[in-house]
Each structure stands twice: as structure tokens, then as C-alpha cells.
Amino acid sequence: MPRDHPEWINERRRELGDRIADLHTAAGHTKKSFCEATGLSRRTLQRIERGETDPRYSDLLRIAAALDTRISVLVD
Template sequence: MPRDEPEWIMERRRALGERIGDLRAAAHHSQESFAEATGISRRTLQRIESGDGDPRYSDLLRIAAALKKDMAALVETGSS
């Protein structure tokens, strides 16, 4: 992943990963069981949750579906 991303993008990526991890944990999934439920590799899920991975649109759709959430709830930033 390019490290020349603006800091605000990296901050939002980390916030997204944290939100996904919190929702996953609240749904009582381990990373392993959630990876299995979404069809996303555990390593990819780890990278998304840590903010190191830049999730594909299809990954976000799978995550939202597994959490029974609208994808907008995953990506909303709370700021304009």
C-alpha cells in the first residue's frame, strides 16, 4: 500500500478498521469465524481491521452483509 497517502485518509482507514473490528466483536465473532463467514481471508481481515489494508468494495459488501448492517453504517465518518 502506498505510504504517500494523506494523513486524513490513513486516519479514516484506521477508523473504518476499528469500527469493523468493534462490530465483529459485538456480533461474537472471532477473526477466524468472521473470515469464514465473509469469505475474506483472515490475513486480509486483520489488515482491514488494523487500518493497514485498503478494503475492496466487494470486501465491504461482504462484511456489511455478515454483520447485517447497511454498508453506509460501516463507512460513515461522522464529519463532513
């Protein structure tokens, strides 16, 4: 976890990661197929899903497109 963020930001980051993981599992994606669908590396997706990093806007766009949803569904 980044050391300079307050805990509430870390918690929201973990919530985002959990939501992405739940949605890609519900959509029937494996880790490999989700990586292929998003064009993101397995490591990047793992870090996002564990809440270890702030995803770039372009990453969120790719994830939302692969899940056939809007970014607002991911970050709500």
C-alpha cells in the same frame, strides 16, 4: 501504511478498521467465524482492521452482509 496518502486518509482507514473490529466483536464473531462468514482470509481482515489497506467494495459488501448491516454503517 501507504506512503502516498495524506495522513487524514490513513486516519479514516484506521477508523473504518476499528469500527469493523468493534462490530464483529459485538456480534459475537471470533476471528475465525468472521473469516468464514465473510469469505475473506484472516490476513485480509487483519490488514483492513489495522487500517493497512483500502478494502475493495466487494470486501465491504461481504463484511456488511456478515454483520447484517449496510456499508454506510461501516464507513460513516
